[in-house]
Amino acid sequence: MRQTALSFLxxxxxxxxxxxxAVAQDHSRGWDQGHVVQVTEVHIKDGxxxxxxxxxxxxxxxxxxxxxxxGDVVDYGMFLNPSKRDDEPDxxxxxxxxxxxxxxxxxxxxxxxxxxxxxxxxxxxxxNIDRGELRTxxxxxxxxxxxxxxxxx
Numbered sequence: 001m002r003q004t005a006l007s008f009l010x011x012x013x014x015x016x017x018x019x020x021x022a023v024a025q026d027h028s029r030g031w032d033q034g035h036v037v038q039v040t041e042v043h044i045k046d047g048x049x050x051x052x053x054x055x056x057x058x059x060x061x062x063x064x065x066x067x068x069x070x071g072d073v074v075d076y077g078m079f080l081n082p083s084k085r086d087d088e089p090d091x092x093x094x095x096x097x098x099x100x101x102x103x104x105x106x107x108x109x110x111x112x113x114x115x116x117x118x119x120x121x122x123x124x125x126x127x128n129i130d131r132g133e134l135r136t137x138x139x140x141x142x143x144x145x146x147x148x149x150x151x152x153x
Contacts, residue, residue, distance in 0.1 A: 034145030035074055036097040041089035041138035049090070052134040053078070056093075062117045064095065072102035089138050096145075 044052050056078070067073040075096040081089060097103070118124040 030149050031146045032149055034147050036100055037143045037145060038095045038140065040093040040140045042091040042093060043136045043138055044090040045134060048134045055129060055134065063113060066113055066117050072098055074098050
């Protein structure tokens with residue numbers, strides 16, 4: 001019985017000293033915040049891929065190019081999911097924003113941007129096809145890029 005108690009006490013002491021390495025770990029932040037990336041999942045209706053991509057090229061791309069000129073958007077992209085499983089999206093649309101401030105633009109900015117890119121309100125209405133005939137939007141999520149800091153020499 002005494003041998004068991006000593007073994008248990010030795011185990012407790014060993015565990016206490018072994019656990020101290022976790023406390024001594026480096027908890028400094030070795031990373032920096034970067035751009036804000038918005039990802040939208042798109043489920044394209046059968047036979048409508050080309051029509052939807054053409055619509056994106058006609059409207060979405062033009063708005064993003066204008067926002068790039070204004071400095072809010074850094075990059076954008078489209079990623080086709082060629083071997084999707086059931087219920088997975090066909091296409092992922094990404095927009096990379098410089099920072100969170102891009103989300104603070106008011107309605108006035110986007111109305112003016114629409115007039116700059118598409119022309120009059122009438123022209124914008126005519127360009128606005130029924131996208132529900134082409135696709136269904138799935139999830140949209142926003143991510144914050146982080147990157148490693150350079151290790152000090």
